[in-house]
Amino acid sequence: MSVTTHRSAEEIGRTDAGPRPLPPLGATRAVPLPDVEERTLPNGLRVLAAHRPGVPMVELRLRVPFAGDAPEHPAVAELLASTLLTGTEGRDRVGIDDELAAVGADLGVSVDPERLQIGGSGLADGLPDLLGVLADVLTAATHPDGEVARERDRLVERISVARAQPRTVAREALQRKRFGDHPITREMPTGEDVAAVGAEQVRALQAAALVPGGSILTLVGDIDPAVALAEVEKAVGGWAGAGPARELSPPPPITPADLQLVHRAGSVQSQLRLSAPALPRDDPRYAALQLANLVFGGYFSSRWMENIREDKGYTYGAHSGVEFVPGGAVLGVETDVASDVTAAALLETRYELGRLTAVPPTAAEVDAARAYAVGSLLISLDNQGGLASTLSALAADGLGIDWLRAHPSRLEAVTVDQVAEAALEFFAPTAFTGVVVGDADVIGARVRALGGISDS
Incomplete structure (x- = not known):
C-alpha cells in the first residue's frame, strides 16, 4: 500500500534544479461594460440606467449635492440623514422597512460636506416598489419629533466615541491644515451642535436642500434601461424644489508648508x-x-x-x-x-x-x-x-x-x-x-x- 506524504508549499515550489519558475502573467481579461441610457427629467433629476445581468438584482445610488455654509448645517444634515427613513405622511418606520423587505430591498443614507447619498439594492422586479419608497421619503418624509430626539441622542453618543479615536483627530487636523475653515472640513459636527437641533430645523432643511435639480440617480442591474427610466419618471417626477441642489465650492489649493x-x-x-x-x-x-x-x-x-x-x-x-x-x-x-x-x-x-x-x-x-x-x-x-x-x-x-x-x-x-x-x-x-x-x-x-x- 502506498503512503502519501504531505509536501509543504516550499517543497512544491522547488525542484532538484532549484525553484520552479513562475509562469508569465496572462493577458488581462476585459470586463464587458454595458451601455448607459441617460435622461434628465423635467424636475432636473439626471437619471442613468445600465443593464448588467448575472443576478436578478438592481443597485440604486442617488447623489444630491448638499453643501451649506451655516455653522449648524453639518449637525442638521446628519440628523436629516439619520431620520429620512423613519417615517413619511403615509408610512411609519416599520412600514418602510416592511415594504422594502417585501422586495428584498434595503436603503441607507449618508451625508458629508459635499453630498447626501441614498444607496441600496433590491430584486430587479421589485424596482417599482423600491422607487415608490424612495419617492415617498424624498417628497413626504416627516422626521417625527420622537425619531429625531432618539436619533439625536444616538448621534451625540457616536460622535463622542468617534472624537476619542486617533484617526478622527488626525483627519480633522489634516483637513484644517490643508483647507483652513472651508466647509469641506466640517465632516463631523460637534455633539453640542447636534444636541441643539430640533425636528423643525431638519424638516426645513429637507424642504430647502433635498431637491432634484443637479441630483443624479444611477440604476445598474438586471433591468431594461428604457423601462427603468420610465419607472423613475413615474415615481419621482413629482419631486420638486425651488432651485437646484447646492454644490460645494472648490476648497483652496493646498499650499506646501511645514x-x-x-x-x-x-x-x-x-x-x-x-x-x-x-x-x-x-x-x-x-x-x-x-x-x-x-x-x-x-x-x-x-x-x-x-x-x-x-x-x-x-x-x-x-x-x-x-x-x-x-x-x-x-x-x-x-x-x-x-x-x-x-x-x-x-x-x-x-x-x-x-x-x-x-x-x-x-x-x-x-x-x-x-x-x-x-x-x-x-x-x-x-x-x-x-x-x-x-x-x-x-x-x-x-x-x-x-x-x-x-x-x-x-x-x-x-x-x-x-x-x-x-x-x-x-x-x-x-x-x-x-x-x-x-x-x-x-x-x-x-x-x-x-x-x-x-x-x-
Whole structure:
C-alpha cells in the first residue's frame, strides 16, 4: 500500500534544479461594460440606467449635492440623514422597512460636506416598489419629533466615541491644515451642535436642500434601461424644489508648508498625515500619476510599504492615494506608528518621497503597478454595486462609461518616462504639508530635530 506524504508549499515550489519558475502573467481579461441610457427629467433629476445581468438584482445610488455654509448645517444634515427613513405622511418606520423587505430591498443614507447619498439594492422586479419608497421619503418624509430626539441622542453618543479615536483627530487636523475653515472640513459636527437641533430645523432643511435639480440617480442591474427610466419618471417626477441642489465650492489649493505637530496627551501611537496637490480623473496625466502613486505607496508591493512595514517594522499598514474634491484632487499619504518610532517613520517617509523623485520608477515597477491598477479596476466593476458606485462618482465629475472603458488602455499606454515625470512633479517632499498627531512630550524633540515641523 502506498503512503502519501504531505509536501509543504516550499517543497512544491522547488525542484532538484532549484525553484520552479513562475509562469508569465496572462493577458488581462476585459470586463464587458454595458451601455448607459441617460435622461434628465423635467424636475432636473439626471437619471442613468445600465443593464448588467448575472443576478436578478438592481443597485440604486442617488447623489444630491448638499453643501451649506451655516455653522449648524453639518449637525442638521446628519440628523436629516439619520431620520429620512423613519417615517413619511403615509408610512411609519416599520412600514418602510416592511415594504422594502417585501422586495428584498434595503436603503441607507449618508451625508458629508459635499453630498447626501441614498444607496441600496433590491430584486430587479421589485424596482417599482423600491422607487415608490424612495419617492415617498424624498417628497413626504416627516422626521417625527420622537425619531429625531432618539436619533439625536444616538448621534451625540457616536460622535463622542468617534472624537476619542486617533484617526478622527488626525483627519480633522489634516483637513484644517490643508483647507483652513472651508466647509469641506466640517465632516463631523460637534455633539453640542447636534444636541441643539430640533425636528423643525431638519424638516426645513429637507424642504430647502433635498431637491432634484443637479441630483443624479444611477440604476445598474438586471433591468431594461428604457423601462427603468420610465419607472423613475413615474415615481419621482413629482419631486420638486425651488432651485437646484447646492454644490460645494472648490476648497483652496493646498499650499506646501511645514508639518504641524498636534499634541494628543497620553497617546501611545502617532498618526502621520501628509498631503499635496494632485490631478482630477480627466487630466491627461492622471494615469501616469496613478501609477506613480502605486509605486510609492498605493498597494502592498509599493516602495514605502516595503520600507516602513516589511523592512523596518514600524507599522502594520501605510497607504497613499488620490482623494477627489470639488474642482480637483489631492494626494494623501498616511500611516500610524508607535510613538517611539515616529521620527524614524517620518524620516523614512520623506526619504521615500525624495527617492521617488531622484530614483525614478523602473520599468519592472511600472509594469507591476500597471497590472495591479488595471486588474483592480476591472475587479471593482465586475459586480452591479461596484459599477453603480463608479458610474455615480464619474457622473458627478462630468465623466461617463466611455471614460471608464478607455481607462485600462490609458494605463497600458503610459510610459516609464511619463511616470517618472509625474513622480517628480507630485511626490517631491517640498510639495507636501500635513500633520503629525501624537504625544508631543514623547515624540516632539526627535520630530522637531528633523526640521520642517511647527507646533500647533
